[in-house]
Structure formats: C-alpha cells, structure tokens
Amino acid sequence: MTRVAVVTGAAGGLGRAIVDRLIADGxxxxxxxxxxxxxxxMACAGFEGQIVDLTKPAxxxxxxxxxxxxxxxxxxxxxxxxxxxMSDFPNIPADEFERQMAxxxxxxxxxxxxxxxxxxxxxxxxxxxxISSNGAYNFDAFDPPHYRASKAALDTLTKxxxxxxxxxxxxxxxIAPAMTETPxxxxxxxxxxxxxxxxxxxGRAMQPSEIAAWVGFLISPAGxxxxxxVIILNQGRDVR
Numbered sequence: 001m002t003r004v005a006v007v008t009g010a011a012g013g014l015g016r017a018i019v020d021r022l023i024a025d026g027x028x029x030x031x032x033x034x035x036x037x038x039x040x041x042m043a044c045a046g047f048e049g050q051i052v053d054l055t056k057p058a059x060x061x062x063x064x065x066x067x068x069x070x071x072x073x074x075x076x077x078x079x080x081x082x083x084x085x086m087s088d089f090p091n092i093p094a095d096e097f098e099r100q101m102a103x104x105x106x107x108x109x110x111x112x113x114x115x116x117x118x119x120x121x122x123x124x125x126x127x128x129x130x131i132s133s134n135g136a137y138n139f140d141a142f143d144p145p146h147y148r149a150s151k152a153a154l155d156t157l158t159k160x161x162x163x164x165x166x167x168x169x170x171x172x173x174x175i176a177p178a179m180t181e182t183p184x185x186x187x188x189x190x191x192x193x194x195x196x197x198x199x200x201x202x203g204r205a206m207q208p209s210e211i212a213a214w215v216g217f218l219i220s221p222a223g224x225x226x227x228x229x230v231i232i233l234n235q236g237r238d239v240r
Contacts, residue, residue: 001123003027004074005219006067008054008111009081011038013182014131017208018078021216023047027076030067032111054081054107055099064114076127076219077115079108079154084135084147084184097146104150109157116161116170125169125224128161129215130154134178134234140199142192151176155230162228171227173218178234179205201235 005022009015010031022029023046032052033039039049050066053059067074082104085096108130119126135143136151155174162172179196185205188196197205211233217223218231232238 003076004030004067004071005076005078006030006032006064006074006111006115007078007080008032008052008107010049011035011042012080014180014208014211015080016042017212018080018215019047021209021212022076022078022219025216025220027219028071030071030074032063032081054111055102057110060107060110060114064111064118068118073118073120073122074115074126075119075122075124076129077111078129078131078215078219079111080131081107082131082133082150084143086144086188087146089145092144092146100146101150101153104147105153105157108154112157112161116165119170120168124221125171127219127223128158128170128172129218130158130172130174131211131215132158132174132176132230134176134232134238136176137232138178138234138238142188142196158230159228166227171218171224173223173226173228174230175211175214175218176230176232177206177211178232178237180211181205181207199237201237206233206235 005027007018010019011033019029029047031049034053036051050063052063085100087096132155133151135148158172158174
C-alpha cells in the first residue's frame with residue numbers, strides 16, 4: 001500500500017523540496033498551502049494540492065476530513081509552513097504576535113491533532129516531522145523574539161507527542177535548520193543576510209534539498225527508532 005504524507009507550506013521553497021523528496025521516495029503527498037497558483041504549478045503524479053488556510057482550525061479539520069474520505073488515513077505529517085515576521089521587541093504589534101504564533105505553531109498543533117487521528121490503525125511506524133529553526137536556540141542570530149518563541153513551542157510539542165505516542169508507534173521529531181536559502185531571505189537586509197551567512201562554517205547557506213533529505217530520512221524506515229529529538233542542522237556553527 002502506498003504511504004500517504006501531508007506537507008504543509010507545500011508551495012514554498014522548502015515545501016517544494018520536501019514534496020519532491022517524498023514523492024521520489026514513493027509516498028503519495030498531499031500539500032497544504034494558501035497559494036493556489038503555487039500548488040497548481042506542482043501538479044504531477046503522486047501529488048495533490050489542497051488550498052488550506054492554516055490560521056483557521058476549521059479549514060484544517062475540513063482538509064483532513066477530505067483526506068480520510070479519499071485515502072482512509074495518513075502515514076506521515078510534515079509541519080513545514082511558517083514565516084518570520086520582523087518587528088522587534090518591544091514594538092511588536094499584538095496582531096503580528098498572534099499571526100506569528102498562528103502560522104508557526106497553532107496551525108501545526110491543530111494539524112498534529114488531526115493527523116494522529118488519521119494515523120490510528122495504519123501499518124508500521126507513523127511519522128510527524130516539525131520544521132523548527134536554529135533561531136529557537138542561537139541567540140546570536142537576528143531572529144525576533146516572537147519567531148523564536150513560536151519555534152520553541154513547536155519543539156516542546158514535538159517532545160510531548162513523542163513521549164505520549166511512543167508505544168503507539170508514532171515517531172515525532174523536529175528539524176531545526178540554520179540559514180537555508182528560501183524566500184524567507186527576502187525579509188532581511190542584504191547586510192544582515194551577509195553577516196549571518198558569514199557565520200556559517202561552510203561559508204554558505206544550506207539548500208532546501210539538503211533539509212528535505214533529512215525529512216526523507218526520518219520518514220523512511222531508517223528513522224523508525226528516532227523520536228523526541230530536535231535535530232539541529234547548522235554545519236557545526238554552534239559547537240562550543
């Protein structure tokens with residue numbers, strides 16, 4: 001039976017790389033995104049796009065209901081959707097704080113709840129992979145505090161669910177990349193970006209395909225025995 005995976009933020013730079021990797025690994029991938037044009041550009045065998053506003057729990061619930069009807073359940077969830085809003089403390093507007101948490105954490109929380117229900121009874125070890133950020137741990141970087149908080153919350157959710165569902169064979173991990181070349185580069189100035197890349201030991205940002213390879217590994221049988229981990233990918237930048 002073909003395994004079914006859901007990838008949120010599928011039409012973004014990292015999302016597309018993850019989708020490509022999972023399709024290459026033989027999974028049927030359902031991509032959630034608010035970008036209808038982006039999803040239509042991705043049309044191919046093994047992929048179906050669903051327009052979902054992850055800030056709306058009702059949209060998430062409806063999307064997973066459709067998946068249950070069409071596929072009976074899922075085997076993997078990748079919570080990739082997210083952004084970095086750049087107002088700085090103490091001048092972060094309340095609505096920006098709420099949107100940051102909704103995009104990076106709350107939507108993922110609701111997706112996890114729906115996914116666990118649809119994983120019940122599926123064969124093998126089912127997988128949840130949350131895309132966090134090195135910014136939750138590296139305070140030398142430029143990330144604003146509401147972004148850090150949203151990603152740290154996601155990692156706490158990872159550990160809770162890993163412990164909660166270990167005996168039910170649902171493995172939950174976070175991947176926390178540092179500088180990765182995605183459209184999020186556009187939210188910072190050239191000077192800030194150049195300084196951040198200069199701190200990377202290899203002298204370059206990482207590529208989406210490199211992060212996607214780690215997602216593929218965790219979702220593969222090789223990842224069955226990994227759960228509750230926050231895997232930091234930063235070329236060794238923060239080793240002390």
